[in-house]
Amino acid sequence: MGAKEKRNLTLVPDYKLWFERDGEYIFGPGAYAILKSVHEEGTITEGAKKLGMSYRYAWGVIKKIERKLSITLVETFKGGTEGGGGARVTESGLKLMELYYSINNAFNDVLESSDKLTL
Amino acid sequence: MGAKEKRNLTLVPDYKLWFERDGEYIFGPGAYAILKSVHEEGTITEGAKKLGMSYRYAWGVIKKIERKLSITLVETFKGGTEGGGGARVTESGLKLMELYYSINNAFNDVLESSDKLTL
Numbered sequence A, B: 001m002g003a004k005e006k007r008n009l010t011l012v013p014d015y016k017l018w019f020e021r022d023g024e025y026i027f028g029p030g031a032y033a034i035l036k037s038v039h040e041e042g043t044i045t046e047g048a049k050k051l052g053m054s055y056r057y058a059w060g061v062i063k064k065i066e067r068k069l070s071i072t073l074v075e076t077f078k079g080g081t082e083g084g085g086g087a088r089v090t091e092s093g094l095k096l097m098e099l100y101y102s103i104n105n106a107f108n109d110v111l112e113s114s115d116k117l118t119l
Helices: A002-006 A029-041 A044-050 A055-069 A091-113 B002-006 B029-041 B044-050 B055-069 B091-113
Strands: A010-021 A024-027 A074-077 A086-089 B010-021 B024-027 B074-077 B086-089
Touching (some): A010 B091, A029 A044, A029 A055, A044 A055, A091 B091, B010 B091, B024 B055, B029 B044, B029 B055, B029 B091, B086 B091
Antiparallel strands (some): A010 B010, A074 A086, B010 B024, B074 B086
16 A cells, blocks of 8 residues: 555545534534525525425424524514515524524634645 | 523534545544544554444544555554554554644634624
């Protein structure tokens, strides 16, 4: 194997960030993407669709976190001028997204400014 | 759920960092810990033992990465003054450890300097 060690070998770094409480997994990239999408689209149906997920799956992810933390992340409402109702990410939900985005962003900065992973 | 949203809720961030090549997982925290332990202890047996792993498991992890990258990470040798031989992490192995440590360290700095995750 000696000779092979001379060639250039470049690796690519990747990571997963998540939030825990009392050692229990609470919130990660999947839930972040769902909240963000619901926030941008204004309904759970459209938010889920944009990510290629079913309404049921996306709603399940949100509900699971809400149960674990006993908070509301997304409020749904009926009516409005279009009559279809919609979903609104709560203040707690927006705060959670902001905290996640901020650390994720700083991690990306680390990777962008780090040396090439060449052996 | 409204009233419950008022209480303080603090989450703890955690992450996993890994290196890939061509989209394939190559090197993560487990392998880093093994290389570090072998490097510090000087033998695979002692390095594995310190981590509560079997020799076979630790060696398997190292060999798998070596096969994927076609490089040598750990060289074993016989003899020496104690007669028992030992293991030496190669230059490529040390470089890999160094690259991983450096990013991991920067990630930890991000987490230490970030705001408390309070909703």
